Amino acid sequence: MATALRSCRRVARAALAFLILGPLTAGGVRAADRSVTFAHQDMVIPFRALMASGVLEKATGYTVNWRKFGGGGDVIRAMASGNVQIGEAGSSPIAAAASQGLDIQLFWILDEIADAEQLVARSGVASVADLRGKTIAVPFVSTSHYQLIAALAEAGLTQADVRILNMRPPEIAAAWERGDIDATFIWDPVLARVKKSGTVVVSAGDLARRGKATFDGLVVDRAWAAQNRDFLVTLVKLIAAQDAAYAAKPWAADAPEVAAIARITGSAPAEVPASLAAYRFPTLEAQASPAWLSGGATKALTETAEFLKAQGRVQALAPDYGRHVTGEYVDAARK
Numbered sequence: 636m637a638t639a640l641r642s643c644r645r646v647a648r649a650a651l652a653f654l655i656l657g658p659l660t661a662g663g664v665r666a667a668d669r670s671v672t673f674a675h676q677d678m679v680i681p682f683r684a685l686m687a688s689g690v691l692e693k694a695t696g697y698t699v700n701w702r703k704f705g706g707g708g709d710v711i712r713a714m715a716s717g718n719v720q721i722g723e724a725g726s727s728p729i730a731a732a733a734s735q736g737l738d739i740q741l742f743w744i745l746d747e748i749a750d751a752e753q754l755v756a757r758s759g760v761a762s763v764a765d766l767r768g769k770t771i772a773v774p775f776v777s778t779s780h781y782q783l784i785a786a787l788a789e790a791g792l793t794q795a796d797v798r799i800l801n802m803r804p805p806e807i808a809a810a811w812e813r814g815d816i817d818a819t820f821i822w823d824p825v826l827a828r829v830k831k832s833g834t835v836v837v838s839a840g841d842l843a844r845r846g847k848a849t850f851d852g853l854v855v856d857r858a859w860a861a862q863n864r865d866f867l868v869t870l871v872k873l874i875a876a877q878d879a880a881y882a883a884k885p886w887a888a889d890a891p892e893v894a895a896i897a898r899i900t901g902s903a904p905a906e907v908p909a910s911l912a913a914y915r916f917p918t919l920e921a922q923a924s925p926a927w928l929s930g931g932a933t934k935a936l937t938e939t940a941e942f943l944k945a946q947g948r949v950q951a952l953a954p955d956y957g958r959h960v961t962g963e964y965v966d967a968a969r970k
Contacts, residue, residue, distance in 0.1 A: 670698040671859075671866065674710040674722035677703065677804060677900040678851060679823045679910035680746055681881040682874055687895035691873055695866050703899075705803030706774035707851075714739060720859040721870075725778030726849050726932075730939040733959040734949040740860065740961045741936075743853040743871055744917050744927050750840040751913040752779050752849070753826055754786060755833040756818035763790035763836055766797050769817035772810055775801040776948070778849040779820040781939060782839050784946055785847045786820075794946075805901075823910040824902035847942075848935055854959075864964070871968040875919040882918075885911065919969055928962035936960070 675686070685691060692699055702719065704710045707728030713719040715737055724732070725748070729741055760766060763786050773780045787794065802810060804825045810816045811829045818836070819829055839849055853870075860867060886892045888905050896911075897904040922928050936956040943949045953959070 669696055670700065671721060671863070672700040672702060672719045674702050674704050674713055674719045675899075676706065676710065676723050676851075677822075677824060677902075678723070678746070678751070678914075679896055679900050679902055679907055680851075680914060681877045681892070681896075681911065681916065682745060683896040683899045684881075684892035685873055685877045686899060691870060694873060695869050697866055705805070706777045708774065708776035709803075711737065711776075714854070714856060717856075719856075720863075721853060721855045723851060724854055725781075725851050726935055726939055727778045727781035727943065728776045729852060729854055729959070730936045730956070731776055731943060731949050732854075733936060733953045733956055734940050734943070734951060736953070738857045739854040740857055740959055741852045741854050741928075741932055742860075742867060742961050742964050743874060744922055744932065745851040745853060745874075747843075747915040747917065748778060748822075748839045748849045748851065749843065749913060749915050750838045751826075751910070752782060752820065752822045752839040753830075754783065754818060754820040754836045754838070755826065755829045756836050757833055760818060760834070760836060763787060764792065766790075766818060766836075767792060768797065770798040770800060770815070771818045771820070772800045772802040772807045772816045773820045774803055774807075778839070778851070779822065781943065782842050782847060782849060783820040784948075785842055785942065786837050789842075789845070823913070824900055824906065827902070827906045827910065849939075850932070850935065852932070864967075867964045868967045871919070871964045875922075875968065878916040879918065881911065882916065919965060922965045923962050923969060928960060928965055933957040933960050 686701060707724035710722040710724045711728045711732045714722050723745060732739060771783065773783050804821060807819050807821055808825045808828055811819060843849065855867065886908060888908055893904050893907045896907050902910060917927055925931060933956050940949060940952055940956065944952055
């Protein structure tokens with residue numbers, strides 16, 4: 636009788652827990668917890684079409700809360716607060732975050748920036764050296780910020796030789812239209828707007844060819860990743876498929892994918908095809924190669940962090956930047 640009573644109590648407690656907490660998945664995660672907050676930016680990349688399609692939610696059963704941020708530094712701060720589990724950030728803010736001990740991992744290279752970020756200046760500025768005494772806007776701790784500092788150093792200028800303003804992309808667009816700034820190092824959609832009346836002085840691709848390679852990637856909170864491995868593997872598969880679809884047949888301005896990208900990023904549809912073409916998107920196989928998650932990304936983060944420390948942007952270096960890079964989900968997606 637006592638045994639039966641204890642059994643009934645256990646069943647009652649389990650039923651109550653089910654009602655309050657919801658069912659458990661095979662991995663021990665409550666079904667009610669099958670949600671994720673995903674911080675994205677406004678880079679013009681094929682992934683935006685995947686975001687708009689709802690395919691990720693259907694494939695995983697997760698609720699995805701998409702939150703748009705003005706720059707990688709903002710994304711990293713949101714992740715540090717615990718309010719965001721997955722985020723998009725450039726190699727510079729990722730390197731800074733790792734240097735500060737944030738427990739995140741880079742698990743996918745969204746794009747090699749190539750010529751998708753450029754330093755644009757008003758007439759009268761023909762070279763980086765001509766920026767002496769000028770006002771330049773850039774989102775701080777972004778890849779563009781890193782590239783700007785590198786370009787100035789290469790031209791023999793220090794940050795004291797120019798006036799650098801910390802602005803988010805929409806603020807930069809407004810400041811340019813008002814005539815408040817002389818130059819900006821920025822990405823699309825703002826890049827396309829400022830190029831209409833400005834001149835390209837140098838691009839991220841130019842700097843990459845001289846040893847300052849940059850990229851945008853997806854980073855995840857390590858503890859959350861350990862509990863949601865299947866979601867990340869599915870995410871990687873879907874992004875790879877979307878990138879492959881674009882590579883096989885780049886989208887024209889009237890394609891539905893372009894309309895989705897324009898809606899999310901604030902770009903003009905007519906400008907999207909050229910913006911997409913400025914990036915390079917590593918394939919699933921390339922992601923796993925020594926060029927990226929099996930070595931290259933770690934090297935890039937290490938070198939970027941060393942540069943940031945030399946410029947006083949980070950106080951100390953992490954003992955091992957490889958700890959903040961993983962090919963686990965790419966490897967699983969390839970099987």
